[in-house]
Amino acid sequence: MYAFDFEKPSSIAEAVAALKDEDAQALSGGQTLLPTLKQRLASPSKLVSLGGIAEMQGICHNDAGQICIGAATPHARVAAEVAANYPALAALAGGIGDPAVRNRGTIGGSLANNDPSACYPSAALASGAVIVTNARQIAADDYFQGMFATALEEGEIITEVRFPVPQSAAYVKFEQPASRFALVGVFVARFADGVRVAVTGASENGVFRWAEAEAALSANFAADALDGLALPADGMIADLHGSAAYRAHLVGVLTKRAVTNAA
Amino acid sequence: MTEIQMTVNGKAVRGTVEGRTLLVNFLREDLRLTGTHVGCDTSQCGACTVHVNGVSVKACTMLAAEADGADVRTIEGMAAADGTLSNLQQAFQDHHGLQCGFCTPGMVMTAAALLKENPKPTEAEVRQYLEGNICRCTGYHNIVKAILAASGQDVSAIAAE
Numbered sequence: 001m002y003a004f005d006f007e008k009p010s011s012i013a014e015a016v017a018a019l020k021d022e023d024a025q026a027l028s029g030g031q032t033l034l035p036t037l038k039q040r041l042a043s044p045s046k047l048v049s050l051g052g053i054a055e056m057q058g059i060c061h062n063d064a065g066q067i068c069i070g071a072a073t074p075h076a077r078v079a080a081e082v083a084a085n086y087p088a089l090a091a092l093a094g095g096i097g098d099p100a101v102r103n104r105g106t107i108g109g110s111l112a113n114n115d116p117s118a119c120y121p122s123a124a125l126a127s128g129a130v131i132v133t134n135a136r137q138i139a140a141d142d143y144f145q146g147m148f149a150t151a152l153e154e155g156e157i158i159t160e161v162r163f164p165v166p167q168s169a170a171y172v173k174f175e176q177p178a179s180r181f182a183l184v185g186v187f188v189a190r191f192a193d194g195v196r197v198a199v200t201g202a203s204e205n206g207v208f209r210w211a212e213a214e215a216a217l218s219a220n221f222a223a224d225a226l227d228g229l230a231l232p233a234d235g236m237i238a239d240l241h242g243s244a245a246y247r248a249h250l251v252g253v254l255t256k257r258a259v260t261n262a263a
Numbered sequence: 264m265t266e267i268q269m270t271v272n273g274k275a276v277r278g279t280v281e282g283r284t285l286l287v288n289f290l291r292e293d294l295r296l297t298g299t300h301v302g303c304d305t306s307q308c309g310a311c312t313v314h315v316n317g318v319s320v321k322a323c324t325m326l327a328a329e330a331d332g333a334d335v336r337t338i339e340g341m342a343a344a345d346g347t348l349s350n351l352q353q354a355f356q357d358h359h360g361l362q363c364g365f366c367t368p369g370m371v372m373t374a375a376a377l378l379k380e381n382p383k384p385t386e387a388e389v390r391q392y393l394e395g396n397i398c399r400c401t402g403y404h405n406i407v408k409a410i411l412a413a414s415g416q417d418v419s420a421i422a423a424e
Contacts, residue, residue: 006265006282006328027326034324035305037283047282051329076318098395099376100309103318104325180394 001037005046010053012159016134018048019155026050026157028072028109031101056108056159061085066130067165071108071158078107088169088262089127092119092187095173097180108158114206116147116237117181121207123171124161126187126198132160147206166191170261172254173201176241183242184250188258194218197255202247204235213255221263223256267331271296272340280327287311287322289330290337298338298368302397309396312369313337319376321395338368341375351375351413358418360409362400369396374410383414386421 009015019026025044027033028051036042050056056072059081067086069078079094079102096102096119110120111131124131124140131138134157143151166189173185182201189196195217197210216225231251236244268277271294278293290296290313299322302310306324313322314336341349348356351374361367377384377392384392389407398406412418
């Protein structure tokens with residue numbers, strides 16, 4: 001790693017101020033950022049830790065029935081604490097990385113990074129979550145803007161993520177056997193007013209909603225409602241782990257499995 | 264440079280570190296606690312697993328400065344003061360849960376975290392929990408057996424391999 005200064009503010013306001021310095025970078029759990037820095041793929045002048053900000057920790061429920069997760073809450077805590085109210089989200093959090101990674105990695109860090117193979121973006125998009133920052137609230141539909149690209153401005157910090165709770169939901173991922181990242185992951189969420197299907201790992205544009213599947217499932221929430229539906233291989237990620245056509249095929253298979261699990 | 268202090272294996276320690284100093288380097292190089300190993304240095308292998316505030320973390324993927332004020336436990340803190348091995352360490356010895364031993368500190372720390380969360384895990388739960396700890400010698404079989412034995416479960420029916 002190149003040398004950098006380290007700061008650990010105790011409030012969101014202090015963190016925002018610290019991030020105004022040129023080339024300052026926010027650090028959440030560091031499970032992606034630190035490996036990136038070790039490879040010298042980035043050289044921030046200063047890391048601003050978000051780990052000491054009490055108001056960004058923990059899980060609560062608001063009057064709208066949403067689950068509000070502080071952005072610096074680690075995956076292990078989400079897995080344990082939302083299991084009763086949103087089991088599909090808890091299962092997703094409990095399946096990220098390994099136990100030690102889940103004790104450090106955070107939901108805000110994952111969403112800010114928006115890795116095309118990360119799990120959390122699919123949950124946020126399928127749930128219609130609201131990404132709350134120090135400056136504003138962003139609907140998940142507007143937040144994800146492509147591979148590693150989000151609506152966040154320079155120096156803007158995710159402080160909380162609010163999840164509406166669907167009637168039923170499930171997340172199914174096909175793990176890339178070496179990295180255990182999602183080769184493809186599909187999150188299906190069934191709400192009173194329709195079904196949302198979000199796909200991670202597959203597209204060159206990052207997480208996306210599969211509109212045709214949503215329409216079919218909103219009419220008939222059953223795996224066979226997806227019979228005959230297929231995504232084009234165009235725009236899918238192709239690498240040594242799987243071709244574009246293979247990933248497109250996996251989306252269909254995993255969506256059916258998710259619907260079966262959620263039904 | 265940043266001044267940090269923490270409790271390591273029950274003892275208050277302090278030091279001065281760079282922003283980029285990893286927790287594992289602080290433990291090994293400043294405190295000379297070399298039981299915690301660096302295997303891959305990319306958070307894959309788990310040889311550097313320690314406990315920070317009661318939960319397992321990969322010490323190669325946490326900054327030392329992030330552990331300021333924390334309660335840290337390493338493999339050196341697992342045995343009693345007189346050197347008597349913990350139940351879990353003894354089970355690794357009894358069931359030959361190691362060969363070269365490089366991964367063992369991380370295996371023991373991860374297993375201790377598992378047994379704290381889940382005192383009587385199934386074999387499948389043990390294998391799942393070891394997902395982030397890689398061993399290139401044993402084939403895991405005797406590690407799993409040792410952990411099950413340490414949890415007080417009968418492992419006599421599990422064949423030695």
